[in-house]
Amino acid sequence: MAQKTALIVYAHQSDGSFNAAVRDTTVKELSRQGYTAVVSDLYAMNFKASATQDDIIGESKNTQLFQYGEETMHAWEEGRLSDDIVAEQRKVEAAELIIFQFPLYWFSVPAIMKGWFDRVLTQGFAFSLVHMYNNGIFKNKKAMLSFTTGAIQTMFQPDGINGDINVTLWPLQNGTLHFCGFQVLPPQIFWCPAHSSPEMRKGMLDGWTARLGGLLAEKPLTFAPCELFNLNFHSGFLMRPEVKEEQRSRRYGLTTGHHLGKALPPDNQIKSQPQGDDADAQPNTGN
Template identity: 80%
Template structure:
């Protein structure tokens, strides 16, 4: 049986950071379990964050009006993407699980990691209108966010000053990972480690180590399936009338994003739930 692969896409500038320690715990434990662990250390690689014409080798289809998505899709089909993109796409293809390890910047990923997503997850390779969400290209792969915050957990509660962490995570987990088909595992959040005592940071790392022992067997987060929607432009990709009717009696919305004007389902983007929850 071929050895299974885990890819860690890592973004932190410092060798001595807590993120670095989190990455090392994951690499060591998953290697111990028999996985081949690949780390894309984006800062060490000097990975290019901006999406430009340089990402395409050869002539453009429409040089007068450069459209990055269309041009990179064609280049992917012809094998004409830049070497750095092709190298990362090979890693993605090989990986059963991708862990994105980073410090939370402005409620999102650092620019260099956003650039990785913009450039590596090209149309055709990672998604299409026919292959997206639970019908997506990477539906047999898992992905997750593992990140540190500069804020306390209470600040990201629904009544906290930063608002509900589930809302913060929705664009990344649904709009990027799940959109490409990934089964999204619950995020690993390290709350405010820079201002925690050493004993607390040690306990955080130990908790991560314990979780890693069963990580690949975890249930993914719940998202609204494509079958709930009209999947063409005539139907507007809108929730089907019968689904709306079925949802009327439910206390909560379907997901954090598809709330239907109802209270958000608790912990929708932070914990996996069984269908009966």
């Protein structure tokens, strides 16, 4: 039986950071479970963040107007992507699980990790308008965000000064990971480790180690499946009218993004949600 592979895409400048400690904990625990744990240390690799014409080998298809998405799709089809992109795509292909480890910068990932998303997840390789979301190319793989914050947890509550963390995470978890088909596991959030005591930081790492022990058995986050929408340009890819009508009597919106003018479903982006008739109940707290 082939050995299982996990990829940790890691973005922090310092080996003395809490993010580095989380990375090392992840590698140690997954290796103990029998995984081959591969780390893409983006800063150490000097990974290029900017998506440019240098990412393709040879001439552009359209010499009048360079369109990055179109050109990299053709380059992927023809084996003309730059070596650093191809190397990362091979890691993605081999991995059953991908963990993105980073400090939260400006409510998002560091620029170098955003560049990884922009350059590695090329059209054709990672998605198409036929193969997206729950019908996506990576639907048999799992992915998750693991990150540190500079803010304490209450600052990211719906009534906190930063606003609801579920809204912050929606573009990354739905618009990037789920869009490519990944089953998205609930995120691992390390709240404000820089201002926590050594005992608290050790407790965070111990909790993460314990979670890693059952990580692959966890239920992924819930997203609206493609089947709820009319999937063509003529209809605007809008939700089907009968689905909207069915949702009319629901207490909460369908997802953080598809709230339909209702209250957001509680913790839709940080905890697994009930299904079916229990969808309006409070989400479980098992994760």
